[in-house]
Amino acid sequence: MRIAMVSEHASPLAALGGVDAGGQNVYVARLSEELARRGHDVTVYTRRDAADLPDRAPLPGGAVVEHVPAGPCEVLPKDDLFPHMPAFGAYLSRAWGRERPDVAHAHFWMSGMAAQLGAAAYGVPVVQTFHALGTVKRRHQGPDDTSPGERVGIERQIGRTCERVLATCGDEVQELAAMGVPVGRVSVVPCGVDAQQFRPLADTADAPARGQRHRLLACGRLVPRKGYDQAIRALALIPDTELLIAGGPPPDQLDTEPEAARLRRLAEAEGVADRVRLLGAVDPRRMPALMNSSDLVLCTPVYEPFGIVPLEAMACGTPVVATDVGGHKDSVADGHTGRLVPPGETAAIADAVRELLGHEARLRRYGEAGRERVLARFTWQRVADGVEQVYRRIALGQELRTEVA
Structure with missing residues (x-):
């Protein structure tokens, strides 16, 4: 399958630990790598945030990252990217007009917005993973929430119109239902972990020394x-x-x-x-x-x-x-x-x-x-199994029900 991953702020190439670089970056990177290893043609579209970035850069396993010009070529807080999503979507439309993907998988709400803009002319089915929901952020951060005011409404619209929502946990399904997204449009596939990298070790010399505490x-x-x-x-x-x-x-x-x-x-x-x-x-x-x-x-x-x-x-x-x-x-x-x-x-x-x-x-x-x-x-192989199953059934036009992978 030809798979387009859309991750407007969370590049799989980014160094982890920054304010806007964390679990979503890992998810996009590892899922893309695992799907590419299975023979799928995977391109990850992420915003160009530095002038010296190459147009395309490889990921392990054969996936490719494509840097999209949308807004200034500099690092911006993700909440400031909203005005640049029409340009991001227009770029996707041009790219997908040249080579139509079988499925687009959008990560985060602004990626969903851009993906739907890019997919509209070509009937590309869009799968949406929100990673975080504006309703939850607003509930817990209140006046400190810096998200654009349009966020919750756009998330609701994406959830109701995309081909499928991939939630990462059962709690998210309940939040989506409270927003008015029919649970019949949702599948649950969790995040994963590299169980070969993260494993029990006898040698912990790379960790700070510890005493008796x-x-x-x-x-x-x-x-x-x-x-x-x-x-x-x-x-x-x-x-x-x-x-x-x-x-x-x-x-x-x-x-x-x-x-x-x-x-x-x-x-x-x-x-x-x-x-x-x-x-x-x-x-x-x-x-x-x-x-x-x-x-x-x-x-x-x-x-x-x-x-x-x-x-x-x-x-x-x-x-x-x-x-x-x-x-x-x-x-x-x-x-x-x-x-x-x-x-x-x-x-x-x-x-x-x-x-x-x-x-x-x-x-x-x-x-x-x-x-x-x-x-x-929770291995990435198990995660890719669940995601791949959703992609294939969408591409074949098969009906999906609410399910947990």
């Missing part, structure tokens, strides 16, 4: 919604334990990062500054060793559309304590691979951590179960 790890983009403040407050209730926070700018730039400064002030106020280490951006190749060096991985956001970090930790055989939100509900098996706790409840986080740190056999059992769960349900 227990080690907790939190990682991801260094933004307030990730809930690192909750992890720091919980640490004040957990003795003989250190917390490492991985993500954000390179270590030598952390002093200029507002969120890093806020977290450091909080650690001082909570009396745990000597037990909190902000690592900044960590080379992805070192992340498996870092997770293996940790007793537990904490994932404590107030909301999380899916969240790949719990899967990475589980693939490494490291148990997870996560807030009971979004995709965490599907990925973490409470009482089996880790613990789910109510969002925003510091005491509950601390209680769960203390309980697990006090039972070494249970920690080991949870870690082994997490690895098994990932291999059974």
Whole structure:
């Protein structure tokens, strides 16, 4: 099949850890690579944000990234890209007029807008993965939500008119239904993890050295919604334990990062500054060793559309304590691979951590179960199986029902 991936701000070539570079970039990259390895012709369309980028660049497995001129050739916050989507869509229309894809898969709402503009003249079926929904962001961020005001209305329109919505978790299906998107138009295919890269390791020399203390790890983009403040407050209730926070700018730039400064002030106020280490951006190749060096991985956001970090930790055989939100509900098996706790409840986080740190056999059992769960349900091969099935049935014009891959 000829597959067009549309990911307007999340390039599969981007360095991870920035404000707008995270799980969506990983999803697009790994899904595209896996589909290309299966013999599909995959092109990823993403916005050109630097003048020196090549027109086309290869990905492992045979997929290609095509840089689309839409707006200035510079990095812009994703919420500022909305005015440039008509130009993005016009580019897709010209490209698809020359060579029509069998299916277009749009990632994020603005990509869906551009993909529908590009597909209109040629009848290209559009599959939509939102990765995050404006209704959820508005609910949790309120006046701090910087999304364009048109976002929710456009998401609703895309959900009702695209060929298929691919949700990443059951919680998203409920959110879509509340928006008025018929659940019969939705399939659930989760995110995935590279279980060969993220695996149990005996050698953790690539991780920071640790002493006798227990080690907790939190990682991801260094933004307030990730809930690192909750992890720091919980640490004040957990003795003989250190917390490492991985993500954000390179270590030598952390002093200029507002969120890093806020977290450091909080650690001082909570009396745990000597037990909190902000690592900044960590080379992805070192992340498996870092997770293996940790007793537990904490994932404590107030909301999380899916969240790949719990899967990475589980693939490494490291148990997870996560807030009971979004995709965490599907990925973490409470009482089996880790613990789910109510969002925003510091005491509950601390209680769960203390309980697990006090039972070494249970920690080991949870870690082994997490690895098994990932291999059974969350490899990129399993994700590609589900996505590929949806593509093929759409291309053949077969009716789809609400389903979970």
